[in-house]
Structure formats: C-alpha cells, structure tokens
Amino acid sequence: MNRLSSLDRLLWELVEIPSINPSLECKDASLTGEEKIAQYLEGNANSSRLEYKRMKVLPGRENLVIRLKPSGNIKNKVMLTPHMDVVPATPNAFVPKIKNGCLFGRGACDTKGSIASFFHAFLRLSKEINRPKNTEIIFVGLVDEEFGQAGSRALAQKGPKADLAIAGEPTNLKVVSAHKGNLWIRLATIGKSAHGSTPQHGSNAINKMSPILEALTIEYPKLLLERKHPLLGPPTVNIGKIQGGSQPNVVPDSCQIDIDRRTLPGETDESVKKEIKKLFRELKINCPEFSRTRTVHCPPLDTDPTLPMVQTFLKASNRRKTIGVPYFTDASPISMGGTPALVFGPGNIAQAHSKNEWVSLEEVEKAEQSIFRFLSNLE
Numbered sequence: 124m125n126r127l128s129s130l131d132r133l134l135w136e137l138v139e140i141p142s143i144n145p146s147l148e149c150k151d152a153s154l155t156g157e158e159k160i161a162q163y164l165e166g167n168a169n170s171s172r173l174e175y176k177r178m179k180v181l182p183g184r185e186n187l188v189i190r191l192k193p194s195g196n197i198k199n200k201v202m203l204t205p206h207m208d209v210v211p212a213t214p215n216a217f218v219p220k221i222k223n224g225c226l227f228g229r230g231a232c233d234t235k236g237s238i239a240s241f242f243h244a245f246l247r248l249s250k251e252i253n254r255p256k257n258t259e260i261i262f263v264g265l266v267d268e269e270f271g272q273a274g275s276r277a278l279a280q281k282g283p284k285a286d287l288a289i290a291g292e293p294t295n296l297k298v299v300s301a302h303k304g305n306l307w308i309r310l311a312t313i314g315k316s317a318h319g320s321t322p323q324h325g326s327n328a329i330n331k332m333s334p335i336l337e338a339l340t341i342e343y344p345k346l347l348l349e350r351k352h353p354l355l356g357p358p359t360v361n362i363g364k365i366q367g368g369s370q371p372n373v374v375p376d377s378c379q380i381d382i383d384r385r386t387l388p389g390e391t392d393e394s395v396k397k398e399i400k401k402l403f404r405e406l407k408i409n410c411p412e413f414s415r416t417r418t419v420h421c422p423p424l425d426t427d428p429t430l431p432m433v434q435t436f437l438k439a440s441n442r443r444k445t446i447g448v449p450y451f452t453d454a455s456p457i458s459m460g461g462t463p464a465l466v467f468g469p470g471n472i473a474q475a476h477s478k479n480e481w482v483s484l485e486e487v488e489k490a491e492q493s494i495f496r497f498l499s500n501l502e
C-alpha cells in the first residue's frame with residue numbers, strides 16, 4: 124500500500140467503500156448507498172478548504188457539490204460529474220487487489236476510476252496559484268446512475284448549470300459526444316381463456332402475439348437499418364421479456380412482451396410508437412396495447428463537437444474527434460437541463476458490471492492528467 128501514488132490510494136480507498144445502488148437487488152443493506160462515498164470525498168474537500176454542500180435527491184441519498192471558485196468574476200463554469208453508485212456485488216468485491224498494473228474490485232472502472240481521476244485533478248488544481256481566473260469548477264458526485272439517474276435529473280432541474288459537464292464512464296479515455304437514448308415499451312395482446320381441449324371456444328393471446336414477434340424481429344430491424352447517425356449507426360430493437368399463459372391445457376387470455384428500443388437523435392418516444400403502429404397497420408396486424416415500463420425520459424445525447432469548450436477538452440485529452448457509444452449515461456439528463464455534456468473516463472465498458480471488474484492504473488493516471496490539463500487551460 125505504501126508504494127501507491129496518492130491517486131492510486133484514492134482509487135483504492137473509494138473501491139473499499141461499498142456503494143451499491145439501493146434500488147438494485149442486494150441482500151446486505153450495509154453495502155448499499157452512496158452516503159459513505161460522499162462523506163469520504165467531503166473529508167478530502169474539507170482538508171483542502173473547499174466549499175461543499177449537499178443536494179437532496181432521494182430519501183437518504185444526496186448529490187455532493189464541491190465548488191472551486193475563481194479569484195475573478197465568474198465568466199465560465201465547468202462541471203465534473205462522475206456517479207458514486209455501483210452495481211451489486213459480494214462483500215469480497217470491495218477488497219481491492221492490484222495485479223499487473225490493474226486495480227480489481229467492484230466499481231474500479233464503473234465508475235470509481237473516474238471519480239478518483241476527476242477528484243484528484245480537481246484537488247490538485249485547487250492548490251495551484253496559477254489557476255483559471257474566471258472559471259468556476261464544480262465537482263458533483265451523483266447518486267443513482269445505475270438505476271433511474273435521479274442524481275443527474277435533480278442536478279439538471281436544480282442547477283448549477285455550466286458551459287460543459289464531463290460525466291465519468293469507462294470510455295478508454297476516448298471523448299464521447301453522442302450516445303443512444305432508450306425507450307422501454309410493453310406490448311400486450313388480450314384473448315379469451317378456454318379449456319385446452321376446445322381451443323376453438325377461446326381466443327389465444329399467444330397466437331395473437333406471434334405476428335407481432337415476427338414483425339419486430341424481421342421487418343422492423345430492416346426499417347431501422349435504413350437510418351444511420353454518423354457516430355451511432357442505426358437504432359436497434361430488442362425483445363427482452365415475454366410472458367403469457369399459465370399451462371398447456373388452458374387457452375391463454377393474455378400475452379406481453381417488453382421491448383427495449385435504442386433511439387437516435389431526432390427520434391422521440393412518440394415518433395417511435397407511431398412508426399411501430401404504422402408497421403403493424405401495413406402488415407395487417409391487429410395493434411396490441413402499448414404501455415411504457417420505464418416512466419423516466421431517456422433521450423439520446425448529441426452534444427455539438429464544435430463547441431469551443433469541447434474542442435478545448437479534445438485538445439487536453441490528445442484526441443482529434445469525439446465518438447459515439449450505444450449505452451445510456453448521466454450525460455443525457457445533464458444536457459436536458461441545458462448543460463452540454465461529454466462522457467469520458469478510464470477503463471473499458473466491457474469490464475463495467477462484470478464479475479471481475481478492473482481498471483488500468485496507467486489509464487486512471489492519464490485521465491487525471493487530461494482533466495488537469497483541461498482545467499488548467501481554461502480562462
């Protein structure tokens with residue numbers, strides 16, 4: 124432990140503090156909640172004499188907002204916004220291990236590697252005499268990214284707003300300016316139950332679902348492939364759940380499927396529903412009942428890469444252009460609130476949520492340097 128750098132130690136200690144999202148299934152309540160991470164970061168902010176406060180989000184769950192005020196008038200604002208929650212894991216996943224330059228443990232890459240690099244750069248800058256004179260830098264530890272993004276939604280609603288926010292996610296240090304949105308829809312068919320020996324007396328809801336399944340697995344994907352975003356490719360549809368009937372000798376009176384439709388910029392929840400209904404009409408399929416299984420709005424992210432702040436960030440992270448990713452992040456709710464947002468951080472998304480999560484310490488260090496360079500280069 125003694126040979127670790129201050130950044131490695133920060134990451135180690137963050138991974139040691141369990142912060143499983145309480146909305147996800149976890150039997151051990153002592154491992155849940157973002158509060159201990161917030162307290163740990165607050166302790167560090169306190170020793171650096173930084174101003175901080177909490178933002179109420181959900182019962183017992185608060186965003187942490189730490190401000191680094193400039194010496195001159197505030198002309199610009201930048202926010203660093205990694206999330207503090209992690210997905211469920213067993214207690215031993217919170218005992219960090221270092222092997223071959225990588226730190227293993229739940230949250231290592233999603234997204235404590237980002238917290239460590241952002242926060243370390245933030246504290247390092249706070250000690251510099253020559254730091255930006257007219258830019259306020261705000262570190263926000265968010266709650267609930269892994270479930271409903273209540274933290275970033277509250278931030279979008281209550282402020283502060285900024286000229287740019289960097290959401291922390293494992294992007295392998297690439298700069299993400301676009302990602303897909305998502306829409307969860309349930310389609311239901313209704314039938315009439317009867318004895319299985321006399322199916323002609325009933326109406327089979329599963330049979331009614333059959334042409335719908337075919338349309339969504341064959342015709343609809345073809346339609347989606349015709350549409351492409353330069354950074355995101357085509358939108359997608361996935362049938363993730365199917366339910367119906369009770370046993371072989373009963374004609375089922377209901378059947379439901381849950382679909383996950385990943386959307387592109389320009390597509391809305393309404394336009395998606397409309398096009399699916401239109402497809403059913405064209406294929407002469409009786410329209411099922413539509414309902415939403417996720418009530419929060421999850422639109423795509425599409426930040427303008429030509430924004431001056433984005434260009435400054437690209438330069439600081441030694442990248443020529445931004446990229447797109449398929450997964451949803453806090454950057455979308457944040458940008459809905461009026462702050463253009465990017466996604467950036469050390470680690471690979473393939474390791475996020477995996478049993479053996481890890482992050483390369485070299486990448487964490489590079490992320491810290493990029494963030495520090497970016498912040499130092501501001502006015």
Ligand SMILES: [Zn+2]
Binds near residue numbers: 233234268292293
């Ligand atoms: Zn994450």
